[in-house]
Amino acid sequence: MSEAQRIRREKVLARRARIWAAIEPAAYLLPFMVSILIFTVYPFFNVVFMSFRQGFDLLTNTDQGIGLYNYQFVLGSRDFMNALTNTGIYVAVVVPVSAALAIVLANLLNRKVRGMAIFQTAYFLPMVTSAMAVGLAWRYIFLRDFGVLNQVLGWFGVDKINWLQKYPWSLYALILFGIWSNLPFTIILILSGLQNIDETYYTVARVDGAKSMRIFFRITVPLLAPTIGLVLTINTISASKVFSELFALFNGPGIGGSLFTVVYYIYEQFSKQKHAWAAAAAMILFVLIFIVTMLQQYIQRKWTY
Incomplete structure (x- = not known):
């Protein structure tokens, strides 16, 4: 060559x-x-x-025209508005409460004390347990006559509450179950954020004589702002899609459909072969989640230190 x-x-x-x-x-x-x-x-x-195809048939892929009829029907549906209300209440309570509890519990779990691994395992167990199995356990907790919760409330003179078959108690039961279900994943995220905070901040604060509560609110919470923002965004999206919990606790949307959620409404319309209505409801949910998420991101940018 x-x-x-x-x-x-x-x-x-x-x-x-x-x-x-x-x-x-x-x-x-x-x-x-x-x-x-x-x-x-x-x-x-x-x-x-x-979502814009009126009278859409999935099997033949045909429709009767293009327009906003599906959105008009869904927004005028009593079941959908009930679902939107229930979902909104669920998100508004579950997301901030689970985040606040997770911050406190993660702060405790972040301490180096003997036997902490046992507590960490106990808090993280729901993540590795079947949702339906956990839901059945909670159903027995909420039973009117033999439930553990009513037995405990009875010690304080509270009459038996029909948690599973009477609105709004059924919604409260769903919220309690949702908070408990969200805690493990939220704790993991908050705990990872805590472990990324430089220990120097705490050392300097203690040298200056700062008390534990002041350190928590003046150092820990502000430095956790990006993690808290992430947690709120993820949990808002997740809580807005509440669905399987209804089957686990109530075998459906509660008595008389009182516990309809948006995702359950979508599921029901799809099961009735009303695919265009289900698509319109899904797009409305998407737009609402998108608006709330963008609002959270805007607030987070103002809040981040």
Whole structure:
């Protein structure tokens, strides 16, 4: 091989190496991107289009026209408005309460004391336990005549409460179950944020004579602001999709449909072959979650230290 051929060959190999270096990341990402396009992007736009198709038939893929009829029907539905109210109350209570409890519990779990691993395991158990199994256990807790909760309340002279079959007590039961279910994941996120706070801040504060409560509210909470914002965003999205808890506790949307949630409403419309109505309800829920999430992000930017 002559010198010119060798140089030419090296240039070709170098060019191929540069091309491969440029496309290698895309090659590794291609399977993931294809799955995202097939299972996320396409279904999303398909639902958006479906929500405008009046009289849509999924089996024949036909409709009677394009318009806002599906949105008018859903927004005028008593069941949907009831579902929207229940979901809003659930989110408004479960998200801040679970976040506040998680901050306190994570702060306790972050301390280095003997036997702390036992408490950490106890708090994280709900994450590795079947949701339906846990729901059945909570159903027995909420039983009117033999439930543990009513037995405890009876010690304080409180009459028996029909938690599972009478509104709004059934909504309160759902909220209590939701708070308990959200705690483990929320605690993990808060705990990771606590462990990223530089210990120097606490040392300096103690040297200056700051008390524990002052340290907590002046150092811990402000430095946890980004983590708390993340927790509120994730839990808002998760709580807005409350669904399986209804089956675990009530075998459905409660007595007379009093516990309809938006996702359960979507499920019911889909089971009735009313796919366009289900799509319209899903898009309304998406828009509401998007607005709330953007509002949270705006507030978080103002709050972050």
